[in-house]
Amino acid sequence: MGIDGGDEKGDRRDTVRAVVFYGDNDPLSKRGAISPEELIEVLDSLYMLSPIPFELIHEIEAYIYLRSKDEDQLVQMVDSLFELDTIHYAYIDQINMYIASRSEQNVDPYSSIMIPYEEPTCTTHSIYGDWNTQKPDAYKPDLSSGDSTLALLLCDPTQNCNYHTPFKGVMTSKFGWRDGRNHNGVDIDLEVWDPVHSAFSGVVRFAGYYGGWGRLVVVRHYNGLETFYAHLHRFKVTSGDVVEAGDVVGLGGSSGHSTGSHLHFEIRFKGIPLNPSNIISFKEDRPISDTLVLKKTRWSYAAIPMGTEFHNVEKGDYLHKIAEDYGTSIGEICDLNGISRRSVLRVGQRLRVSSE
Numbered sequence: 001m002g003i004d005g006g007d008e009k010g011d012r013r014d015t016v017r018a019v020v021f022y023g024d025n026d027p028l029s030k031r032g033a034i035s036p037e038e039l040i041e042v043l044d045s046l047y048m049l050s051p052i053p054f055e056l057i058h059e060i061e062a063y064i065y066l067r068s069k070d071e072d073q074l075v076q077m078v079d080s081l082f083e084l085d086t087i088h089y090a091y092i093d094q095i096n097m098y099i100a101s102r103s104e105q106n107v108d109p110y111s112s113i114m115i116p117y118e119e120p121t122c123t124t125h126s127i128y129g130d131w132n133t134q135k136p137d138a139y140k141p142d143l144s145s146g147d148s149t150l151a152l153l154l155c156d157p158t159q160n161c162n163y164h165t166p167f168k169g170v171m172t173s174k175f176g177w178r179d180g181r182n183h184n185g186v187d188i189d190l191e192v193w194d195p196v197h198s199a200f201s202g203v204v205r206f207a208g209y210y211g212g213w214g215r216l217v218v219v220r221h222y223n224g225l226e227t228f229y230a231h232l233h234r235f236k237v238t239s240g241d242v243v244e245a246g247d248v249v250g251l252g253g254s255s256g257h258s259t260g261s262h263l264h265f266e267i268r269f270k271g272i273p274l275n276p277s278n279i280i281s282f283k284e285d286r287p288i289s290d291t292l293v294l295k296k297t298r299w300s301y302a303a304i305p306m307g308t309e310f311h312n313v314e315k316g317d318y319l320h321k322i323a324e325d326y327g328t329s330i331g332e333i334c335d336l337n338g339i340s341r342r343s344v345l346r347v348g349q350r351l352r353v354s355s356e
């Protein structure tokens with residue numbers, strides 16, 4: 001495989017990589033036909049490279065593993081993941097996405113159940129029914145067991161769309177399975193004492209020190225979502241406080257399990273972490289769509305902004321080509337789909353290509 005080991009910089013190198021990994025000359029592009037033995041040969045050759053592309057290797061290994069399982073086996077596997085002390089939602093999410101991409105299920109937002117925007121009765125929001133100020137992660141899996149497809153009105157349309165970016169900074173870590181560990185949110189770089197803002201309006205449910213999160217604020221929003229702000233240095237709110245979008249909930253820091261000051265930001269629905277990048281355009285400081293469609297899979301939710309355009313991956317597709325066809329960039333597609341430039345594309349996979 002002609003993988004570049006050169007020193008080309010920036011976009012060009014990324015483009016070269018993407019073409020190498022996804023292009024016509026890439027054995028992986030004939031993924032539908034490639035045998036497990038051939039994939040293992042590819043893996044072996046990757047270990048010969050310097051530096052060894054571990055991220056790609058892990059993805060191919062996961063792909064080989066998942067491909068060898070039928071749906072029942074995958075179901076069992078995820079069930080066993082739920083029995084671990086720490087539930088790896090992001091990993092489960094990726095398996096869910098894989099299962100969803102194997103079936104031809106499309107989301108019809110118009111047949112979905114609208115979640116009520118409940119102001120000011122947030123503390124007794126009908127979808128939660130309880131109000132726990134002692135535990136950030138307060139919900140049992142059965143809370144979401146009956147859900148199918150739901151739609152959330154993120155902002156009250158009778159008002160201005162009230163959203164505020166928690167902190168305007170560089171995203172240093174995305175949601176998902178990263179570097180062999182689970183990441184239930186996104187990390188945004190900040191300096192200690194920088195103000196951290198509530199993303200939407202709502203009521204503070206939890207403000208306290210809790211495990212690896214360190215100083216953590218959890219806000220339950222009228223729209224049904226909950227947001228988590230972790231590793232804070234100081235609190236600016238206490239549980240029960242009513243906050244508007246943009247109100248300062250705390251000052252950034254490095255408390256809990258954290259290397260260097262940053263904001264760890266999570267968005268959850270019924271306790272299940274969603275990919276914030278599927279909901280918010282951090283580049284444009286706004287929700288991707290006023291309405292968020294949540295499709296319940298067996299264990300999690302796929303969060304899809306209403307009006308999203310998809311591309312069905314076909315044989316011979318590669319990121320650079322898809323990006324050009326839709327007038328977007330590889331980086332944009334990676335952000336929208338929570339994939340890396342080296343992610344293995346699968347024939348039939350649905351990729352978000354625009355957020356409008």
Ligand SMILES: [Zn+2]
Nearest residue numbers: 185186187264
């Ligand atoms: Zn984090």
